Amino acid sequence: MSDDGLERIWTPHRMAYVRTAVDDEGCPLCAIPGHPDGESLVVARGEVAYAVLNLHPYNPGHLMVLPYRHVADLADLTPEESGELMSMTQQALRTIRAVSRPDSFNVGLNLGRAAGGSLADHLHQHVVPRWTGDANFITVVGGTKTLPQLLEDTRALLADAWPGAPR
Template identity: 55%
Template sequence: MTGPGDGPDQVAADRFGPPEDDIARLWTPHRMVYIGGQDKPADSTPQQCPFCRIPTGEDADGLVVARGADCFALLNLYPYNGGHLMVLPYRHVSDYTDLTGAETTELAAMTQEAMRVLRTVYAPAGFNLGMNQGEVAGAGIAAHLHQHVVPRWLGDANFLPVVGRTKALPELLADTRARLAAAWPAR
């Protein structure tokens, strides 16, 4: 059966997709960019590294929330939760043991500040903190060390990420960056 506008290359909208059932679907096609690796560096050099490029641009464009002398904090472009920050050194270094004393100290201090700011702005119930050292350990960009600061709320891990491979985020990244940057204490 065809309807108006159906042609040899067209299928009626009601004939596309899954059969009618009681399952709600949340489509997130923007995630295909990440899954397909579009933003992954071509190699491990500083010239290809987005974390080396971001500090040279505008904070809003790079989702930078705060800057220190040796490290900076920015929003994760593909967050696990709203407010997911990363703290990383400016220097292109991949291994935690290769950080200088000053970088290690500032990375820790900025991670603490990130937690304070997130508590003030979003009141999470807890946090996941962590570094994935190497691609085999799950580092999306293994060549540039970064500490994840992921705010957590009771009930935030529901069926969507587990079954649907989808994460619902309540706020646009630009809005989250603006709120966190405004709440970050001046240095």
């Protein structure tokens, strides 16, 4: 606890988000592909979509699959974007299973701000690995989520296991 009474948590992985926000005054999800994969936490790139670790993960390995194109609504995706979004989501499930062996997954889209989409203007599908008991004592009572690994290390593990992904 500091002199001002505030508890501080060191989160160096957030610098990638801060840099993206400064570099691009528009959509941070549109800016991510323009940065090196290791810096921007890109796990894999396709022709019209890519997979990137979430900077605010619910659990280790929480990533998002999204089109490169700035589009908000699922109904507005091209057939190519829809197909690659789904095939990359399936590959994300296979890769995370191989690397982390979760018990289950949450996979989904928040379409619009009222649905919980914090970056609602750029469609992105969440892939969240889940383990029995992952909402433990510190999360439930302390309101704090612990992550056992730096995002850069998680990204490297997933990218190495993803067939054809950048290293």
